[in-house]
Amino acid sequence: MSKTVNVIVLITLLVFAAVVFLNLDQNRLTTERPDYITNLITENGSLNAVGAVYLDYRFYDTLFEVAVFFVAAFGVVMVLKRLPATVSEEHKNNIDYNLNGEAVDFRMKTAGTVIFFLSQLFAIYIILTGHLGPGGGFVGGVVAGTGVLVLSGTRDIEGIDKGLHDLGIPVFEKVIMLTLPLYGLIGLFAFDAALSNFHLLELTGIKDSRLWGIGRGELISGGTALFLNMAIGIKVFAGSWAILHHFVKHRGVV
Amino acid sequence: MLSIVFWGLALVVSFSLLWTRNLIISILLFGLFGTMTSGAYLLMGAPDVSFASLALGAGFTTFVFIISVRKTGKIKVGYIKTPYLIDRKDAGGFTGFEYELISEFAKEQKLDLDFEAITLEAESKLKRLDLLMGGLYDDGTHTVFFETWNKVQVLETRLLKNENGEIIDLMRYKHKLMQDGYYDYEYDNLGKSYYFFLIEKSRTELADSLKEFIDRTVEDGRFEEWVRRNLG
Numbered sequence: 001m002s003k004t005v006n007v008i009v010l011i012t013l014l015v016f017a018a019v020v021f022l023n024l025d026q027n028r029l030t031t032e033r034p035d036y037i038t039n040l041i042t043e044n045g046s047l048n049a050v051g052a053v054y055l056d057y058r059f060y061d062t063l064f065e066v067a068v069f070f071v072a073a074f075g076v077v078m079v080l081k082r083l084p085a086t087v088s089e090e091h092k093n094n095i096d097y098n099l100n101g102e103a104v105d106f107r108m109k110t111a112g113t114v115i116f117f118l119s120q121l122f123a124i125y126i127i128l129t130g131h132l133g134p135g136g137g138f139v140g141g142v143v144a145g146t147g148v149l150v151l152s153g154t155r156d157i158e159g160i161d162k163g164l165h166d167l168g169i170p171v172f173e174k175v176i177m178l179t180l181p182l183y184g185l186i187g188l189f190a191f192d193a194a195l196s197n198f199h200l201l202e203l204t205g206i207k208d209s210r211l212w213g214i215g216r217g218e219l220i221s222g223g224t225a226l227f228l229n230m231a232i233g234i235k236v237f238a239g240s241w242a243i244l245h246h247f248v249k250h251r252g253v254v
Numbered sequence: 255m256l257s258i259v260f261w262g263l264a265l266v267v268s269f270s271l272l273w274t275r276n277l278i279i280s281i282l283l284f285g286l287f288g289t290m291t292s293g294a295y296l297l298m299g300a301p302d303v304s305f306a307s308l309a310l311g312a313g314f315t316t317f318v319f320i321i322s323v324r325k326t327g328k329i330k331v332g333y334i335k336t337p338y339l340i341d342r343k344d345a346g347g348f349t350g351f352e353y354e355l356i357s358e359f360a361k362e363q364k365l366d367l368d369f370e371a372i373t374l375e376a377e378s379k380l381k382r383l384d385l386l387m388g389g390l391y392d393d394g395t396h397t398v399f400f401e402t403w404n405k406v407q408v409l410e411t412r413l414l415k416n417e418n419g420e421i422i423d424l425m426r427y428k429h430k431l432m433q434d435g436y437y438d439y440e441y442d443n444l445g446k447s448y449y450f451f452l453i454e455k456s457r458t459e460l461a462d463s464l465k466e467f468i469d470r471t472v473e474d475g476r477f478e479e480w481v482r483r484n485l486g
Contacts (some may be wrong), residue, residue, distance in 0.1 A: 050302045099436030126305070142309040149317055240314060247321045 006074055009177045016181035020060070020188070021233055044225025046131040046222030055228050056133070065138070066235055070177055073239035080246040112150050119147025127233035131225035134215065140229070149244045161245055173238035176231045183224075222236055260294035275463050277406055281319045288312035299333035329384040329460070331356065332372035336389030337429035338485050339449070350377055352387050352408065352449070353485035358476070359467050374399070384460065388403040393421045404453040408468065409481075411449055414441040423447070425485075 010060030037049075046052035054062045122143035151160055163172075220226060267287045274280040288311020289395040295304035333340050333353075340350040348369070360367050372380060374396050380386065391413060397477075411424045421444065454470045471477040 048302070050300075134305050136302065136305075138308045139302075141303040142306075142314050146309070146317060219324045244314075244317060244321075247318060250322050 005174050008072070009174055012178055013064075014182055016184065017064075021185065033130055044222055046225055047217055048131050048133055048136075048222075050134075051131045051225060051229075052222055054136075055225050059184070059228075062138075062232070066180070066232055067177070069236060069239050070173075073242045075244045077246050080250045083250040085249050094132065115150045116147050119143055119150070123147065123233070123237075127229050128219070128226065130229040131222035132219075137229040137232025138236050140233045141238075142240050144233070144237045145240025145244060148241055149248070152244075152248050157245065157248055164241065169234070169238045169241070172234050176235045182230065183228075186219065257297035260290050260297065264290035264294065271362065275459060275466075276363065277323050278320070281316060281323065284319070285312045285316040288315070319348045323364070324329040328368060329360070329372065330368045330386040331385045331387060332370050332380055332383040334372060334374070334388030334390070336396075336425055338425050340387060349484075351480050352389070352451075354480045354484065355468070355471070355477075356385075356387060356451075357406070358471075359464060362467065363463065384454050384457060389423060389425055390452060391423050391447050392450065400450075403455050404458060405448050406451040406453060406461055406464050406468070407448045408451055409449045411447055413447045415444050417440050423449075458464045 040046065040049055040052050044052045044056050046055070123140045126133075126143070127137055127140035130136030130140070148160060148164075264287055267283055271280050271283045271287065273388045274283060288307055292307040292312065295301075295307055314474060335341060336350070336352075338350055338371075339352040340348055341353075341412065343349045357367065370383070372383070372386065374380070374386075374390075377398055381398075386399065386403075390399075391411060393413065413421055413423055414423050414427055424442070427441065451464060453464065471480075
C-alpha cells in the first residue's frame, strides 16, 4: 500500500517535471534575467533574500532537493526493513530500559527529554521564521528529526513511532509531496511562471501592508514562504525520522 | 577574515581524520569538521548554509554513522580450546588470558565477537573467519595460515618435543602435568616461541590496531595483570 503511494508520488513528480520542461520557453527564468534584488523588495517581500530565492525564483531546485531526500529515505527504509530487528523482547515497553535491553541512567533520561524539547522548539522557530532570518524548512526538519532520535536512547522507540503515526506524519509526508507539484502548476497557469510564488501584496492590492500584518518583516510575508517552509519542514522531518528510526530499530541504539 | 581560522581548523581536523584508525573517533572528527565549516560559513555571511552544515554535517550524519558502525564491527573468531588461554567456563561463557585480551580489545573498538570452536585441519571452513586464536604456535605444520595470514604476537612461550616427535607448547604441557601428575615422556626443550593471533589476510587494519592495543596494554600494566590472573 505505502509502496504504491510512493510510486504514485514519484510518477507525479516525473510528469510535473516533463510539463515544466515543455513550458520552459514560457518561463521567465530562461528568457530573461530578472533583477532579483529589486524583485525581492517589490514583489516577494522576504527579509531573508536566500530564502526568497529558493522558495520563489529557484523553487524548482528546492522541489527536487526535497524529492531527492524523499527517495533517499524511501531507499533506506526499503533496505533496512529486510534486516532483523534488534529489539530486546525482555524489557519491551519498559521505559527504564532502552531498545538494546540496557538499563537507562535517569540523568540521561532527564537530559534526553530536555534536549528533545529544546530541539523541537528551535526547529519550530526556524521553520516559522525561515523567510525572516536564517533557517527554513530543510534545516528545521533535520533538527526536529535528530531531536526525536535523542529520545530513542531513553524511551521506547516503537512508542515514539506509533505516536508520530497517530499524528499522521507519514500521511502528511505523501500529501505534501503531491501538493508541491500542484502548487507549482497553479503558478504556471494562474501567474507568469511555473512554481511562482503568490505575491500577496500585488494580488490583494493592499497598500498599507503593515495594517494587515502581511508586509515585509511580518510573519506572513514573502508570499507563500510560510506555507512552503512548513511543508518542507514536515516533509524533511518525516524523512529524517524514518531514516533514523529504521537505523535504530535494525542496528541498535548508539 | 576570521573564517580563515575555521577553515584552518577544518583542514587540521580533516588531516587527522585521514590518520585515525578508530572508527568512532573518526566519526566524531567528521562531526567536528561539520561544525568547523559551519562556523566558517557563518563568518563568511552565509548563515543559511551554516545552519544546514551544522544540522546535517554535525548532527544527522554523525548519528547515522555511529549507529551503522556499531554493528558492522562484528568479527568472527575461531578458537581452539586451550587451558589457561581460552577455555569454556562451567557456568557458560569463556575464561582465560587470550579471551580476556580479545574481549577488552573488542570493547574498546566497539566490536561484537562471534566465537566458534575450530580445528586447524578443516582449512576451507576457516576462510570465512576473521580471527583465529587459542594457543596457536608456529611448529611449521600449518604454513597456510602462518605464511599468508596476518600474525600478531601475543605471548612468549616454549615449545617442547617428546621422543615420538610430537611438539607441545608450554600451556598444554603444564595442563597435562597438572592432570596426570607425571611425565609420560621425556620432553626436549625446543626453545623460545610465541603464541599468535592469526588475522585474515585482507584485514590488515584489524591486525595493526590489535598490535597497537597489545603494546599499549603492556605499557599501562593491564597485560601484566591478565597474565598474573590467568597464568599465575
